[in-house]
Amino acid sequence: MDRRKFLKLAAISATLAGGVPGFFNREVKAKAYTPPPGALTARRWGMAIDIKKCWEHPECNDCIKACHYIHNVPHIPDRKREVKWIWKDEFEHVFPDKPNEFNNILLAHKPFLLLCNHCEHPPCVRVCPTQATFKREDGIVMMDYHRCIGCRFCMAACPFGARSFNWVDPRPYIEHFNPEFPTRMKGVVEKCLFCYERLEKGQIPACVEACKHKALIFGDLEDENSEISRLLRSRFSIRRKAELGTGPSVFYLIG
Amino acid sequence: MYNSDKVIPGIIIFVLFVTFPIWWNHAKTVAAPQPELPKGRCVESKAYMRSHHMQLLNRWRNEAIREGMRIYTSSDGKRFWISLQNGCMKCHHDKSKFCDRCHRFAAVEPYCWNCHIPPETKKFEEPRASRLLRLFHVPPKLVGTKNTEE
Secondary structure (H helix, E strand, O other): OOHHHHHHHHHHHHHHHHHOOOOOOOOOOOOOEEOOOOOOOOOOEEEEEEHHHHHHOOOOOHHHHHHHHHOOOOOOOOHHHOOOOEEEEEHHHHOOOOOOOOOHHHHOOOEEEEEOOOOOOOHHHHHOOOOOEEEOOOOOEEEOOOOOOOOOHHHHHOOOOOOEEOOOOOHHHOOOOOOOOOOOOOOOEEOOOOOHHHHOOOOOOHHHHHOOOOOEEEEEOOOOOOHHHHHHHHOOEEOOOHHHOOOOOEEEEOO | OOOHHHHHHHHHHHHHHHOHHHHHOOOOOOOOOOOOOOOOOOOOOHHHHHHHHHHHHHHHHHHHHHOOOOEEEOOOOOEEEOOHHHHHHHHOOOHHHHHHHHHHHOOOOOOHHHOOOOOOOOOOOOOHHHHHHHHOOOOHHHHOOHHHOO
8 A cells, every 4th residue: 555545534524433433433422412302393483362362252361361470470450560461452452553543442441462572673671781681593582580680671672571570479369379380589671582492492482371262362464374474464463553563473363 | 115014914915815615615626417307309410419518509590490400410411490489498498497497507598498398387577677666666657667558
């Protein structure tokens, strides 16, 4: 074997050996952190609320009860300190730019279901100084309560009032708690997280599951064949304050 | 030296006072805490967990919440669901006998349990402030605690 051939062979063997785990590179192990198998994934999660079905059952609050129970959301009677992830409000407050004096008979004082809109361009994320709130690749605007310093910039930035601040320790206000989910502490901001902890176990959000009238539809907005995409193509829907350019991912089916 | 009859005893008293903790505890041993270990193996070796559990927990919370990585593959290839409440505490099901024994000894007060619920919890306690307020008869309306509407 001449020198030229020897060098070629050596180079090829070194390349091969480097690529095989456990041959030369003994320290290479299995990847220590992996996403959970069986998790629900999407390119952009979104929700549609069939508001007509909601109006047919005005007494039904199953979605709110389910969400607030499983996430240990406290019930604080004082309105100034209340914490809410999903709640109802009147048409005039939800769509302040939409009412007119002639269709008021149809819509005035009608309840709408509200939650965090999980915006495409969330202003809360832009202003957070600690990146405690951030947008995941699947469109969920997440909260990392470990990092929240309670500055409330996000609350000032959110045009939908979807965030609540814990003015007091929330624990005494939780009658029945869910031991599987943490509570929050005094001094952090909280909001709806689209049930990220259920999605990673392969379950749909609690409010959607709890709704016995099927008024809430959850799915991938970027998947053309998902139920939510088909509904949004076939029916008229509105979004809250779409003119602000935040790109809400929550749609209200009204037609 | 002027006033040496006062200054020298003063210095001696001062030195004794400052070194009080040293000679008071001299040659005394304090029993090391004995946390109650559950049966079976932890995610990593006992020695590693003893010295590095805080780094591991810190890494876990970032990986799970921020990166969406919920599964931890340990050095011996076993896989674990990353979660304090639904992972660690399924085996270490008594916080007071495991976490607290060492933390109290080391005077470390991590704030994990301000949010995470230890498995032995059956009901949340009244806030400490309200007991203080009751002591001084401050009407709850002023501070907006639970009794506002009840």
